Amino acid sequence: MALDKILSIGGKPGLFRLLTQTRTGFVGESLLDGKRITVGMRSNVSVLSEIAIYTLEEEVPLKEIFQKIVEKEGGKKTTISHKAEKIELEEYFFEILPNYDEDRVYASDIKKIIQWYNILIDNKINDFSTTDEEAIVSSDEEE
Template identity: 70%
Template sequence: MSLDKILAISGKPGLYELKTQTRSGFLAESLIDGKRLSVSIRHNVSVLSEIAIYTLTEEVPLREIFKKIYEKENGEQTISHKESKNKLEEYFAEVLPDYDEERVYSSDMKKVIQWYNILQSKGLTDFSEPEKTDKADQEEE
């Protein structure tokens, strides 16, 4: 499953998998407890594939940060998102040394680390970019 189907819903803990579209929004399933949730268009929803973290030079997609954590931890869980602010900042500096300290808050770091641990626990560790298929390429074949 790609990060295109994984959602973070404002005000709801954890991550959700997009299941299906409905007339008033969509249906999502919690990756933590498997409960289904009807999400209306009023909810503030973020797709993980669209999230990036600020660095001093550019914005780094979340998938690349997850990939760096995965490599650093050899595919295992990382530190807890409940660690102290200093520990979170030290860890994040190891993973992404040039992150923008003024625009990336400890709450952002907590989310990234918590999300990585949720995805890792569910075996969703393919953080490679999905292959894009062009219509022109398909027509040539």
């Protein structure tokens, strides 16, 4: 499953899988406990495929950050907890993305990234190298 079907909803813990859209919003399923919720259009919702992290040169898509964590951790959960001290989180993230912009990427952002990564790994979502769209395009080119 690609990150374009995974959502972060403001005020709700964890991540959600987009199940269906409705006239007034959409239905999501929690990746933590499997409960379904209905979310209105006024809620603050972020699609993981649209999130990027600031570096000193450019913005790096979240899927690339996740891919770097997969390479560092060998496809397993992170060796650091998202509840670790600020300095530990920054040191870990510096290993993943050495040129991240320390002025615009806060410890709370790093906590979310680590927590989200671990939730995705727990749900066996661990291929961040391509999106569904890229896979479709490459299979069309092969024909």
